[in-house]
Amino acid sequence: MDKYNEALQNYNTNLNDDVVKQEVEQILRENLSKYSNTDVYKFLFGCIDLTSLNTTDTAQHITNFTKRVNDFENEHPEMNNVAAICVYPNMAGTVRMNLEVSDVNIAAVSAGFPSSQTFTEVKVAETALAVADGADEIDIVINVGNFLAEEYEEMCDEIEEIKHSCRDAHLKVILETGALKTASNIKKASILAIYSGADFIKTSTGKMEPAATLEAAYVMCQAIKEYYDKTGTMIGFKPAGGISTTEDAVKYYCIVAEVLGEKWLDKKYFRLGASRLANNLLSSIAGSPVKFF
Numbered sequence: 470m471d472k473y474n475e476a477l478q479n480y481n482t483n484l485n486d487d488v489v490k491q492e493v494e495q496i497l498r499e500n501l502s503k504y505s506n507t508d509v510y511k512f513l514f515g516c517i518d519l520t521s522l523n524t525t526d527t528a529q530h531i532t533n534f535t536k537r538v539n540d541f542e543n544e545h546p547e548m549n550n551v552a553a554i555c556v557y558p559n560m561a562g563t564v565r566m567n568l569e570v571s572d573v574n575i576a577a578v579s580a581g582f583p584s585s586q587t588f589t590e591v592k593v594a595e596t597a598l599a600v601a602d603g604a605d606e607i608d609i610v611i612n613v614g615n616f617l618a619e620e621y622e623e624m625c626d627e628i629e630e631i632k633h634s635c636r637d638a639h640l641k642v643i644l645e646t647g648a649l650k651t652a653s654n655i656k657k658a659s660i661l662a663i664y665s666g667a668d669f670i671k672t673s674t675g676k677m678e679p680a681a682t683l684e685a686a687y688v689m690c691q692a693i694k695e696y697y698d699k700t701g702t703m704i705g706f707k708p709a710g711g712i713s714t715t716e717d718a719v720k721y722y723c724i725v726a727e728v729l730g731e732k733w734l735d736k737k738y739f740r741l742g743a744s745r746l747a748n749n750l751l752s753s754i755a756g757s758p759v760k761f762f
């Protein structure tokens with residue numbers, strides 16, 4: 470048996486989707502109200518990977534996008550900035566050239582994002598180029614086809630190769646949970662991604678429906694927790710895709726807080742990947758509509 474199948478044997482991957490749904494409902498029912506406040510909204514804003522992943526993106530657009538992040542510090546000195554700017558890999562250099570604030574990272578999607586359907590050599594080279602251009606973080610998608618065909622070794626070996634080309638950049642591995650469909654699959658893919666070298670596991674690309682769900686988040690957080698209990702290593706969690714309202718963001722916070730606990734409530738271990746959330750959080754904080762980005 471290869472090391473990945475061996476790792477799977479050590480985790481409970483036999484999950485019931487209805488039970489997961491009920492457990493999520495219970496967590497939200499019992500805890501959500503205590504997290505719906507301005508302190509949490511501010512924290513969540515500081516965990517955003519502010520995303521621009523459009524077919525129409527240009528260097529000029531990404532330059533302007535980056536300048537707004539620079540401006541944020543001057544205009545809102547009372548708040549933490551977003552955690553990172555997330556762009557296509559060919560735009561990492563543009564962000565690097567224009568970013569003037571030190572505590573905002575550059576994240577690049579890579580490795581044939583969002584389908585992951587290209588040659589491993591291309592994935593490795595794309596990642597190395599993005600890192601050379603200044604990416605601090607790399608977001609890749611698992612080979613979903615390999616996963617669903619139970620070709621775990623192929624899927625995991627490829628992630629390990631890509632991890633190697635990240636050098637010091639952090640690797641976020643996207644499961645594309647909407648394509649995996651069941652809680653059992655999501656748990657298995659989480660464990661496999663973690664054992665292949667993921668620093669973070671991320672729900673979705675934002676390029677397919679369904680995108681992030683609270684059930685997927687719950688299962689992924691359980692996988693992270695079980696891995697931590699066995700090894701003492703903290704893996705980060707990034708829900709992403711379709712998260713646009715303050716209410717949604719707080720629900721993900723609630724799942725992380727209740728399943729993983731306070732240690733994960735830090736941008737080092739918790740991110741929200743979002744292209745439309747930032748202004749809505751700022752509006753909730755201000756108590757009136759804000760359009761900053």
Ligand SMILES: O=C[C@H](O)COP(=O)(O)O
Nearest residue numbers: 674675710711742743744
């Ligand atoms: O990685 C981040 C996602 O692509 C963002 O998805 P979204 O545009 O639905 O917020």
